[in-house]
Amino acid sequence: MFDFLAEPFRYEFMQRAFLVCFVIGFTNGFLGAFIVLRRLALMADALSHSLLPGLAIAAIFVGLSPAGLLIGGLIAAAIVAVGGQMIARSSRIKDETAIASLYIVAFALGIILIKYAPVKVDLDGFLFGNILGVADRDIWTSYAISAVILLALVILQRPLLLTLFEPSVARTQGVRVNAMLTVLILLIVLAMLSSLQAVGVLLSLGLLVLPAATMYLLSDSYQAMSWGGAAIGVGGAQLGLFLSFWANIPSGPAIVLVLGTLFVAAYLFSPKYGIITRSLRPRHLHEESLERWN
Amino acid sequence: MSHHLLLDDVTVSFNRIPAVHHFTVELACGSCVGLIGPNGAGKTTLIKAIAGLLPLETGRIEFRGHEVTTGNNPGKAIAYVPQREAVDWDFPITVRGLVEMGRYPALGWWKSFAARDRAVVEEALRVLDLEPFADRQIKALSGGQQQRAFLARAWAQQADIYLLDEPYTGLDKNARIAFTEALHHLRSLGKLIIVSHHDMNDVPAIFDHVLLINGELVACGPTETTFTPEIIESAFTTRVFAGR
Numbered sequence: 181m182f183d184f185l186a187e188p189f190r191y192e193f194m195q196r197a198f199l200v201c202f203v204i205g206f207t208n209g210f211l212g213a214f215i216v217l218r219r220l221a222l223m224a225d226a227l228s229h230s231l232l233p234g235l236a237i238a239a240i241f242v243g244l245s246p247a248g249l250l251i252g253g254l255i256a257a258a259i260v261a262v263g264g265q266m267i268a269r270s271s272r273i274k275d276e277t278a279i280a281s282l283y284i285v286a287f288a289l290g291i292i293l294i295k296y297a298p299v300k301v302d303l304d305g306f307l308f309g310n311i312l313g314v315a316d317r318d319i320w321t322s323y324a325i326s327a328v329i330l331l332a333l334v335i336l337q338r339p340l341l342l343t344l345f346e347p348s349v350a351r352t353q354g355v356r357v358n359a360m361l362t363v364l365i366l367l368i369v370l371a372m373l374s375s376l377q378a379v380g381v382l383l384s385l386g387l388l389v390l391p392a393a394t395m396y397l398l399s400d401s402y403q404a405m406s407w408g409g410a411a412i413g414v415g416g417a418q419l420g421l422f423l424s425f426w427a428n429i430p431s432g433p434a435i436v437l438v439l440g441t442l443f444v445a446a447y448l449f450s451p452k453y454g455i456i457t458r459s460l461r462p463r464h465l466h467e468e469s470l471e472r473w474n
Numbered sequence: 475m476s477h478h479l480l481l482d483d484v485t486v487s488f489n490r491i492p493a494v495h496h497f498t499v500e501l502a503c504g505s506c507v508g509l510i511g512p513n514g515a516g517k518t519t520l521i522k523a524i525a526g527l528l529p530l531e532t533g534r535i536e537f538r539g540h541e542v543t544t545g546n547n548p549g550k551a552i553a554y555v556p557q558r559e560a561v562d563w564d565f566p567i568t569v570r571g572l573v574e575m576g577r578y579p580a581l582g583w584w585k586s587f588a589a590r591d592r593a594v595v596e597e598a599l600r601v602l603d604l605e606p607f608a609d610r611q612i613k614a615l616s617g618g619q620q621q622r623a624f625l626a627r628a629w630a631q632q633a634d635i636y637l638l639d640e641p642y643t644g645l646d647k648n649a650r651i652a653f654t655e656a657l658h659h660l661r662s663l664g665k666l667i668i669v670s671h672h673d674m675n676d677v678p679a680i681f682d683h684v685l686l687i688n689g690e691l692v693a694c695g696p697t698e699t700t701f702t703p704e705i706i707e708s709a710f711t712t713r714v715f716a717g718r
Contacts, residue, residue, distance in 0.1 A: 217562075335583060338578045339583065341575070345561075345567070346561055348525075348527055348560070352554040353631070354579055400568060401566055401568070
């Protein structure tokens with residue numbers, strides 16, 4: 181049994197993979213609560229695709245340095261996010277249509293641009309990552325970005341929470357709501373960049389949304405949602421990595437499938453909000469109801 | 475330092491069309507004011523302007539000698555209670571958690587939740603009669619209780635002015651009575667409560683003052699002298715510029 185668990189750790193690339201999964205799972209899971217509560221899941225999906233042209237341009241001009249990728253990705257995501265808002269405000273197009281239009285154009289542009297990058301940019305790698313090819317530098321990048329994200333979330337917890345719950349009341353309480361939403365978008369982009377090498381942007385979205393969605397079905401406390409999301413992110417990522425090692429399947433999809441299974445389980449069996457749990461509950465509260473008349 | 479809310483020549487526009495015109499009125503703390511007028515009369519606009527959510531085109535709003543501007547709510551003295559539909563009731567938070575949010579402006583980003591804050595939260599739950607429901611998720615409340623939970627949050631903020639936008643919408647008779655009692659309780663404790671309202675029948679039972687508007691001020695005063703058929707009629711028939 182012990183051998184079974186210890187086996188993957190004999191390989192250095194697996195040790196690295198576990199290290200990186202730990203921090204990515206934690207950070208994305210924690211941030212996910214804010215994404216789900218603000219209904220930004222689709223926005224995050226759009227942002228994930230719009231990173232590509234930014235990364236391609238960065239690769240063309242400065243090569244594949246983390247700083248260049250970071251800035252290129254941020255700019256591309258900002259253009260899509262802000263451009264989407266602008267189109268939505270200045271025309272009859274609603275914001276989800278505007279953002280979807282922009283991000284798919286950005287993605288197409290990105291695919292064309294990566295052809296011109298002097299260094300080889302692998303589209304599969306961008307979308308799905310390569311956790312087994314993680315270098316020491318990538319681990320440090322992930323840890324550094326995660327530290328920034330978690331620090332920002334902890335420091336800004338109160339204004340963020342007020343904003344997520346009810347923006348107009350938050351504004352009357354002196355919260356700069358638009359600044360908070362911008363920070364949140366920025367943190368999503370950072371989280372994706374920190375996960376880029378390991379799981380790619382698409383699977384990063386899974387780590388961002390699934391643990392938080394699972395906790396949303398399990399808990400009535402936003403604190404539990406972010407900390408629980410982080411725990412599920414870490415657990416799911418490690419378990420997925422084990423599975424991928426033993427079953428010889430790609431690690432990113434294995435992680436997402438583990439998280440997806442947990443989500444479906446919560447949807448069915450959550451003590452309070454699970455659909456099966458609810459259907460098994462007695463339909464009428466006869467006893468309690470009768471008490472009123474005694 | 476007077477405990478008055480002063481609106482002096484206030485004009486607020488919505489999409490370039492002035493929704494509230496040159497509005498001057500003075501309201502005293504310890505009253506429950508009904509904001510009455512036809513649809514599109516600018517009730518919500520006026521409430522949002524007082525809350526500091528909309529910029530003023532002309533004029534000024536003052537409370538206790540301090541000007542209220544967009545993003546500047548002196549001492550967080552003004553609490554805004556949004557329409558019930560504007561709130562995500564699935565949000566994972568309990569009634570107590572919601573009331574605790576009222577303390578955040580006073581605490582800032584960092585200060586930890588102290589015994590005093592906890593005491594204020596408990597007091598808010600007691601004043602608004604929410605103690606038995608404190609640990610419920612906010613969706614598991616009735617409509618009236620949900621409205622009271624927001625009042626409790628405003629209490630925890632130690633607000634002096636409560637701005638409510640159509641709080642009676644969707645409340646049944648019993649809930650209306652309980653909610654009115656809560657408002658009157660707040661009034662007796664010296665708060666100024668401004669409520670936009672569209673049901674004419676229960677106005678005298680709820681409000682001691684009425685503010686009749688239709689784009690501009692039609693009348694303002696004690697309910698018994700101001701809420702008369704003639705004045706109501708003029709509030710609902712005045713025609714104001716509404717763009718072309």
